[in-house]
Amino acid sequence: MFQLVLAAILVFAFFYLALRRGALVPGKLQFAGESAYGMVRNSIGRDIIGSHDFAKFVPYLVTVFFFLLVNNLFASVPIIQFPTFSRASMAYALAGLSWVVYNAVGIKKHGLVGYLKLQCVPSGVSPVMYPLLVPLEFFSNLLVRPVTLALRLFCNMFAGHLLIMLFATGGLYLIKDYGGGIGIVSGLAAWVLAIAIGFLEILVQFLQAYVFTLLNAMYIQGALADEH
Incomplete structure (x- = not known):
């Protein structure tokens, strides 16, 4: 819970400090904030939802992406070293919020009956099916x-997270308890793999935040569409 609150504070502080002045010629921090916002706005919001409807969903998508990203990156931060969403309850809560958002959007546009028909009755299919x-x-x-x-x-x-812990503790066991030349070499190799997996995890942490936000945009687009 502390990590969730901390992530929210960090995301808010970053965008507040980056965009509070809004200079015509941006400084480094403003440029970073605008680039981060623009990446989600354009590559996810506009490209997936469409130029007509995307703008009102951009704040939600930007918030989801960076909130997720910071919480995922906690896994690679010394001392913390724990990804918030490796707790299933946290992931289900965020997915539940997404479920409420895209269904509410669809019901608002099409009405309850029209939305259920849109989601449940495929177009171009014989009624027999x-x-x-x-x-x-x-x-x-x-x-x-x-x-x-x-x-x-x-x-x-x-x-x-489990893989990093496995190689890290496995390397310690091989060096400390197994001993000998083979144990030391194997333990050091396990630690090298733990470090390599740690760097790979940074990429995975970014990708998971991106994919989660991308799917949110796709579900919103599907809820707004007139047929599927």
């Missing part, structure tokens, strides 16, 4: 999405 396809579409689009969204985030964060 409805008894088979409608339950599958309902299950897939309305029930499974938040579960898979949370599991993808949780499993990647948990697995990476």
